[in-house]
Amino acid sequence: MAEKIVAELVANVWKVLVADGDTVSEGDTLVILESMKMEIPVHAEASGTVSALSVTEGSTLDEGDLICEIS
Numbered sequence: 001m002a003e004k005i006v007a008e009l010v011a012n013v014w015k016v017l018v019a020d021g022d023t024v025s026e027g028d029t030l031v032i033l034e035s036m037k038m039e040i041p042v043h044a045e046a047s048g049t050v051s052a053l054s055v056t057e058g059s060t061l062d063e064g065d066l067i068c069e070i071s
Contacts (some may be wrong), residue, residue, distance in 0.1 A: 001071070002017065002025060002051055002052070002069040002070065002071040003044075003045055003046045003066050003069065003070045003071070004066060004068075004069050005030060005044070005045065005050065005066070005067045005069070005070065006032045006064050006065060006066055006067060006069075007042075007061040007062065007063055007064065007067060008047035008063065009027055009033075009035055009040075009063055010035065010060075010061065010062055010069075011033035011034060011040065011060075011061050012033065012034045012035070012058065012059070012060050012061070013017045013031055013032075013033060013034075013036065013055045013056065013057055013058060013060075013061065014031075014032045014033060014034040014039060014042070015032040015055070015057060015058045016031050016053070016055060016056065016057050017030060017031060017032070018030050018031070018051070018053065018068070019050065019053060020047060020050055020053050021047070021050060022050045022053050023048070023049050023050075024044045024047065024049070024050060024070060025044065026043075026044055026045065026046055026047045026048045027043050027044060028043065028044045028046055029041045029042070029044075030042050030043065030044055030066045030067065030068060031042040031055060031067060031068075033061070035064055042067060044070055045070075046050070046070055047070075048067070048068055048070040048071050049070065049071055050070055051068075051069045051070065052066075052068060052069040053067075054067060054068055055067050055068070056068075
C-alpha cells in the first residue's frame with residue numbers, strides 16, 4: 001500500500017530532492033517547501049520507492065495537496 005505524503009500548509013515548492021523511482025529511507029528529505037520566507041523540509045514517513053511525484057519546483061501547494069507517494 002502506498003504511503004501518501006501531503007502538504008500540511010499552503011506553500012511553494014522550493015526544491016525537489018527526489019524523482020520517480022528513487023529509493024528513500026524513513027526520514028529522508030523529499031522536497032523543501034517555502035512559506036512566509038521559511039524553508040520547510042518534507043520528510044519520508046516510511047522507507048520505499050517514490051512511485052508518484054506530484055510536484056515540480058516553483059509550483060504552489062494548498063493544504064492537503066499530494067506531494068508524492070511511497071510504495
